[in-house]
Ligand SMILES: Nc1ncnc2c1ncn2[C@@H]1O[C@H](COP(=O)(O)OP(=O)(O)OP(=O)(O)O)[C@@H](O)[C@H]1O
């Protein structure tokens with residue numbers, strides 16, 4: 001069913017769902033017509049912080065209230081239940097709804113960075129239910145990492161299977177109305193980039209590029225820049241990540257990998273420079289040790305042993321959520337839901353039965369099912385807010401929000 005303008009959130013992403021998606025896949029049109037802004041995070045080089053930036057951007061966007069000028073015209077208000085919709089636009093600030101899609105199929109790191117390792121995707125009558133970071137459902141997460149039996153499983157896919165998986169992430173996931181969908185991509189310009197841009201062609205996506213100050217990263221990003229130009233993907237701006245280390249004792253900044261290369265590249269190529277993020281050991285702890293830290297915290301609080309701590313972490317926050325997440329992550333991992341045609345990787349094939357098998361083993365969800373937030377992800381979010389990087393990234397997020405709105409408005413004007 002293609003979304004009509006009367007569908008909640010239909011007039012989103014700067015497009016009219018009925019007229020502007022000719023040739024697009026109907027299942028994707030149905031889902032993404034409810035998404036207001038789609039932002040890809042790109043870099044020509046690996047390991048420069050694309051996933052960290054994606055995670056931070058999603059967390060920062062979801063933690064700053066917006067008005068409906070910035071959000072779905074018919075989306076939920078912060079005072080109402082997350083699954084309800086308000087029929088009229090409102091200028092009252094509300095919590096934005098954000099999705100993060102990890103299309104790094106061979107190296108998914110978003111689940112770990114958000115403290116969601118071991119969580120699984122559930123099946124509902126309306127498609128896959130993404131994993132939510134907390135009970136308010138303001139941040140929805142989807143990654144192939146949730147479909148693997150073990151986080152150490154390798155994923156070996158050829159191009160067509162990757163293409164099919166990405167299509168499912170866009171068309172089969174019950175994203176609901178979103179203000180922002182942040183897409184974390186693999187390094188370079190790969191099959192995944194080509195697929196996602198093809199599927200998003202009519203949805204006016206934009207991109208943010210990440211570099212580190214080293215010459216090699218800057219050179220690799222020139223190739224990515226060329227890719228965005230050839231594919232007409234608007235670039236909102238460039239972030240220089242891991243830009244110097246500020247000593248916490250003397251506050252002197254050591255430019256470990258040089259400084260200013262990103263800004264110079266941005267100036268030369270006439271790209272907006274979004275800002276610099278220093279090397280922050282606190283951020284590494286948040287992103288890399290999320291689960292372990294949360295486990296330790298719960299263990300300390302409860303004075304119990306490690307297994308008891310893990311049990312508490314995996315419990316839903318309250319009874320309301322218990323009904324919706326009856327399967328514990330450990331057992332659900334052996335039953336990762338997948339629609340019948342799901343292109344599962346070799347290593348995950350045994351762990352991903354058909355939709356009906358998954359439904360019978362995990363309990364099929366009705367459309368109002370509310371996946372649990374966990375103590376673990378709440379801890380991650382709090383620790384991220386406490387990090388040195390958070391205020392810096394807030395400024396970057398403010399710019400991205402404004403630029404995305406300008407892009408959306410100019411796309412709508414050009415329709
Ligand atoms: N500003 C920062 N300060 C300190 N550590 C950082 C910073 N940004 C990223 N990192 C760390 O650097 C490592 C690589 O970051 P990340 O995984 O985000 O890069 P990536 O570009 O997504 O990598 P890949 O190309 O493999 O997907 C991670 O361990 C991350 O925690």
Ligand SMILES: [Mg+2]
Nearest residue numbers: 050051104109
């Ligand atoms: Mg990554």
